Amino acid sequence: MKDLHSKSILELHDLLKKRELSSKELTLSLLDNAKSLNSEINSFITFTDDLAIKQAENADKKIANGDISELTGVPLGIKDLISTAGVKTTCGSKILSNYIPSYNATVYNKLLDKGAILLGKTNMDEFAMGSSNETSYFGVVKNPVDTSRVPGGSSGGSAAAVAAKQCPATLGSDTGGSIRQPAAFCGVVGIKPTYGRVSRYGLIAFASSLDQIGPIASNVKDCAVMLKEISGYDPKDSTSVNIDVPNYLKNIDKDSLKGLKIGVPSEYFIEGINKEVKDTIQKLLSNLSSQGAELIEISLPNTEYAVAVYYIIAPAEASSNLARFDGVKYGFRADGYEDLTDMYKRTRAEGFGKEVQRRIMLGTYVLSSGYYDAYYLKASKVRNLIKKDFTDSFKKVDVIMCPTAPTTAFKIGEKVDNPLEMYLNDIFTIPINLAGVPALSIPVGRDSNSLPIGMQIIGDFFQEEKILNIASNIETLVKF
Ligand code: GLN
Secondary structure (H helix, E strand, O other): OOOHHHOOHHHHHHHHHOOOOOHHHHHHHHHHHHHHHHHHHOOEEEEOHHHHHHHHHHHHHHHHOOOOOOOOOOEEEEEOOEOEOOEOOOOOOOOOOOOOOOOOOHHHHHHHHOOOEEEEEEOOOHHHOOOOOOOOOOOOOOEOOEOOEOOOOOOHHHHHHHHOOOOOEEEEEEOOOOOHHHHHHHOOEEEEOOOOOEOOOOEOOOOOOOOEEEEEEOOHHHHHHHHHHHEOOOOOOOOOOOOOOOOOOOOOOOOOOOOOEEEEEHHHOOOOOOHHHHHHHHHHHHHHHHOOOEEEEEOOHHHHHHHHHHHHHHHHHHHHHHHHOOOOOOOOOOOOOOOHHHHHHHHHHHHOOHHHHHHHHHHHHHHOOOOOHHHHHHHHHHHHHHHHHHHHHOOOOOEEEEEOOOOOOOEOOOOOOOHHHHHHOOOOOHHHHHHOOOEEEEEEEEOOOOOEEEEEEEEOOOOHHHHHHHHHHHHHHOOO
């Protein structure tokens, strides 16, 4: 069958269900295509050929018995910080370059329960620290839209794999924008769920109070399918929330934009943001207003502190989470050490890249005695104010809309030596993680270099259904 790689999850599901296509045939075809593209894009660190074929054969048996869900038999990519038993899970780092977990993350188990196929593990910034996928030990990922540019990060491999049509959907993780920003740069859809909506069990932690797993796909409906399957309470994650998960697909076409109150935050349309990005979003917003939506200017006054607060809290949590990688329990151990302390030192100096070491130092510093109150405690207080900005706004509006990132995809190498400039790329996504609310990025246009522009739709806690419905509506409106 032709063009299998261009099909969405729901289109593939239809073919599988009608038995016009077998999962094995599909898996072999996608593997072939994905591997040949990978020498250029580098979006996958590992392909799981044998496992994928075995899973596909099982899926075909399930389908033959009439046991089929939207994901049964559909090959997917999973970011390489989500634990997959028996399959290398590197976190994009030398220190875990030979690590094979002995257990599955809950999200992977959930996908397996539905009969999904693991095509492989996707490339990422080391330990999810980055906005360009240039910090991976396994090399830079290229943006399939323009291979001289970054795909965004840290889930750059997951977004690039979807954009390059290596597989219809992937899982990413988002601590400060890592699903939404690469989705925007690559012209695909990505959603960061409410903190607690999706289990983090088996996700190798970066900053535990901010991390969430979420899907990336070529369209909103496929994201809805993926999110429906990975969401839900998990007793193995103490921050997982026991609240019903709607069938996100069921009403996705029923909502209308009429009467929708859209909050437009003045702080997100400031100087410094790329003019084409700003104009595209503003044009779309006025289009939505002509469809009957009401645009309401709102203020999120603490936005200006978000990047500073994030770069205290995230490194602080990371410095603690990454303490476990010491050459004893997992992965890589350096050679030629003199004693135990020397072994720790050499392993961590050789095993972690520059950006990870920078964050560990920053985090250790802000948590150290004498500085804790001045930095960490202060940042935690401001974090609460940022959260309050959102809860106050959602008393007045249904959703908030703004650009996902201040620019389109930048050139490989352009910002890699300037961490501060790199950090500012997440200015519009970071506040959402600090608050814990859900947000989605959807492609809404292209700049004069034909690079995708993403718009972010932010919802109140556990309002994923609403933002998916609205995004699906917008998807039918925007043509570019
Ligand atoms: N780019 C941000 C950082 O480097 C966010 C990363 C993420 O969401 N994992 O921390």
